[in-house]
Amino acid sequence: MSRILAADGVAPTPSALRTVWNSPLYRGATFALFLSGLGASAAAPQITLFLVDDLHVSLTTAGLYYLTSITAPVAGYLVGARSDRTGRRLGLFRLCALAGFLGWTAMAVSDQVWMPFVISAVVLAFAGAAGSQLFAAVHDELRAGAGSVGDGIVSIVRMAMTAGWIVGPVAGSLLATAAGPRAMLVATGLCTLAQVVPMGFARTPSARTPSARTPSARPGAKTPATSEARTEISAVRPGPHLGVRAMLPLLAFTGLYVLVYAGEPIKYGYLTIYMLNDMRLPTAVSGAVIGIQPLIELILMPVAVVVARRIGMMPLMVLGAAFGVVANLCFALTGSAFGMFAGQILMGGVWGVFAGLGIIVAQRLLPEAVATASAVFMSSPAIASALGGLTGSLGVSLLGLPLVFLAPALYSLVATIGIAFMSRSRHAVG
Numbered sequence: 001m002s003r004i005l006a007a008d009g010v011a012p013t014p015s016a017l018r019t020v021w022n023s024p025l026y027r028g029a030t031f032a033l034f035l036s037g038l039g040a041s042a043a044a045p046q047i048t049l050f051l052v053d054d055l056h057v058s059l060t061t062a063g064l065y066y067l068t069s070i071t072a073p074v075a076g077y078l079v080g081a082r083s084d085r086t087g088r089r090l091g092l093f094r095l096c097a098l099a100g101f102l103g104w105t106a107m108a109v110s111d112q113v114w115m116p117f118v119i120s121a122v123v124l125a126f127a128g129a130a131g132s133q134l135f136a137a138v139h140d141e142l143r144a145g146a147g148s149v150g151d152g153i154v155s156i157v158r159m160a161m162t163a164g165w166i167v168g169p170v171a172g173s174l175l176a177t178a179a180g181p182r183a184m185l186v187a188t189g190l191c192t193l194a195q196v197v198p199m200g201f202a203r204t205p206s207a208r209t210p211s212a213r214t215p216s217a218r219p220g221a222k223t224p225a226t227s228e229a230r231t232e233i234s235a236v237r238p239g240p241h242l243g244v245r246a247m248l249p250l251l252a253f254t255g256l257y258v259l260v261y262a263g264e265p266i267k268y269g270y271l272t273i274y275m276l277n278d279m280r281l282p283t284a285v286s287g288a289v290i291g292i293q294p295l296i297e298l299i300l301m302p303v304a305v306v307v308a309r310r311i312g313m314m315p316l317m318v319l320g321a322a323f324g325v326v327a328n329l330c331f332a333l334t335g336s337a338f339g340m341f342a343g344q345i346l347m348g349g350v351w352g353v354f355a356g357l358g359i360i361v362a363q364r365l366l367p368e369a370v371a372t373a374s375a376v377f378m379s380s381p382a383i384a385s386a387l388g389g390l391t392g393s394l395g396v397s398l399l400g401l402p403l404v405f406l407a408p409a410l411y412s413l414v415a416t417i418g419i420a421f422m423s424r425s426r427h428a429v430g
Contacts, residue, residue, distance in 0.1 A: 015152075016152030016153050016156060019153055020153055020157070023141070025137060025141050025199075026138065026153055026156075026157065027198070028198040029135075030156060030157050030198075031198035032134060032195040032198045033131060033134060033157060033158070033160045033161040034160040034161065034163055034164045035164065035192075035198075036130065036131055036161060036191070036192065036195055037161040037162065037163065037164020037168060038164035038165075038167055038171065039164075039190075039191030039192050040164075040168065041164060041165040041167075041169050042168040042169065042171050042187065042191070043104070043172060043184065043185060043188040044168075044169070045169050045173065045268075046173070047062075047065060047116075049176070049181060050116075050181040050185065051113075051116060053181070054181060054182065055111075055112075057113055061113070064117075065116065065117060065120065066265070067389070068120040068121040068125075069125075069382035069383070069385050070386050071122070071125040072124075072125045072128050072379045073376065074125070075125035075126045075129060075379075076128060076129045076132060076376060076379035077379075079096065079129035079132070079133070079371075079375055080132060080136075080369070080371040080373070080374060080376065081369075081372050083133060083371035083375075084369040084370070084371045084372050089134075089136050089140065090133065090137055093130050093133035093134055093137070094196050094199075095126075096126055096127055096128075096129045096130035097127070097193055097196050098193065099123055100124065100127030100128075100192030101189045101192050101193035103119050103124040103189070104124070104127075104186070104188045104189030104192060105185075106119050107119050107124075107185050107189075108182045108185035108186045108189070128379065128382065129379075130192075130195060132374035132375040132378040132379075133371060134157075135154075135157075135370075135378070136370050138154065138157055139154075139370045139374070140370070142154070151305050151308070151309075151357075151360060154356075154359065155301055155304075155305045155356045155357075156302075158356055159298060159301050159302070162297055162298050162301065162355055165294060166294045166295070166298065172187075175187055246366070246368075247366060249366075249422070250366045250373055252418070252422065253361060253362065253365055253377075253419075254362065254377050254380050255418075256321075256415040256418040256419055256422075257354065257377070257384075257415070258380045258383050258384045258387060259384075259411040259412065259415040259418075260320075260321050260324050260350065260354060260411070260415045261380060261388075262387045262391060262408060262411050263324060263328055263347075263405075263409075263412065264384065264385075264388060265384070265385050265388030265392060266391060266392040266405065266407065266408050267405070268290075269388075269392050270402075270404060270405075271289075271405075273401070274331075275289065275340060279337070279340075281337055288341075289337070289340045289344050290344070292341065292344050292345060292348065293345075293347050293348045293351070294348070295348070296344075296345055296347075296348025296349065296352065297348045297351040297355060298352075299348075300348060300349060300352025300356075301355060301356035304316060304353045305356060308357055312423070313360065314361070314422060314423035316357070317353055317357065317361070317419050318416055318419050318420045319353070320349060320353030320354055321350070321412050321415045321419055322412075323346045323347070324346070324347065324350045324412030324416075325412040325416060327343040327344070327347045327350065328406070328412060329405075330342050331402055331405040332404075332405035332409065335402070358377060359374060359377060362376070388408070391407050392407075395407045
């Protein structure tokens with residue numbers, strides 16, 4: 001499989017950057033995903049404070065909010081399957097963005113404890129599928145002939161979401177402090193809705209009965225096809241009826257990704273507390289420790305594309321998951337500022353690999369239904385959030401700090417072994 005999944009693109013070179021800028025679809029998706037990351041990351045650290053301070057729930061009850069994310073994979077699958085049947089990527093994207101706006105706005109005016117839980121489980125579950133539809137639309141466009149810069153284009157688009165996650169927590173904290181958490185939630189809704197603006201009036205044609213292959217469907221054919229016409233190549237076939245067997249490689253990869261990701265909610269929930277209360281590190285130092293990971297991640301994402309072209313995507317992901325093992329061991333066993341920085345730098349390496357290449361691998365594992373593949377893969381953080389929250393709660397009570405980080409180290413070890421096995425398997429992925 002490693003040979004099949006080996007990256008056939010190049011790093012985000014100036015050619016890839018120029019291609020993104022010149023394409024309304026790529027450029028729009030880049031700005032839209034930045035807004036998506038900005039809004040989501042602004043709200044994520046503030047939700048618990050909103051529930052505790054404004055709705056007066058206990059910390060235990062507030063922690064249960066994150067379990068509502070388990071509905072996101074179901075919603076993502078439904079949206080992805082619909083997208084693959086109809087080919088209407090951007091129409092569904094706009095509906096999901098609207099759902100996000102309505103959900104976050106309703107959350108902001110909630111005055112009953114049950115309301116945020118129901119809103120998150122029912123409405124915001126569908127909002128999370130917006131990004132997967134953009135990646136499916138980008139994939140359709142790349143199939144029309146992006147040449148050797150295809151993976152570099154995906155990396156640039158994905159980097160925009162990471163950039164949003166760098167800016168969002170700071171912006172959300174400042175807004176919540178200045179105007180209150182309800183205003184921050186409204187702003188998150190506006191960011192979610194604003195995703196539709198960079199996409200303009202672009203659309204993808206609906207699925208129709210298969211017809212004779214057009215010249216634009218042949219690599220290298222010279223046609224005056226527009227972006228919209230090229231996207232039609234992937235929409236002229238009716239959506240596939242997928243069986244569980246066909247989806248097994250994708251589900252296995254997504255499950256292993258969940259194990260890698262499960263350490264993030266544990267880290268964000270307890271690492272700062274450990275550094276401040278147990279290690280007695282200055283606030284500036286602990287803040288620098290937390291902030292260095294997304295910076296390293298952003299730097300390494302284009303590097304990962306270059307390395308993947310040489311050694312293959314799956315072998316590189318084995319290395320990335322192994323970084324997660326060592327990073328969590330640093331958190332659990334070193335007890336020093338140096339160990340915390342080392343762990344976060346290694347975690348930057350983990351996400352430089354998985355954030356940049358994960359969506360590409362997922363789509364190649366289910367090439368006949370890329371929207372479904374994108375939706376399933378991009379719902380994995382929701383599952384990981386629930387798993388990590390439960391593991392962290394139990395781990396702290398049983399092991400305490402900092403030994404709770406041995407649990408995500410074990411998860412990453414299992415993922416390392418699993419991805420290594422997948423890289424040597426003979427699954428046909430197209």
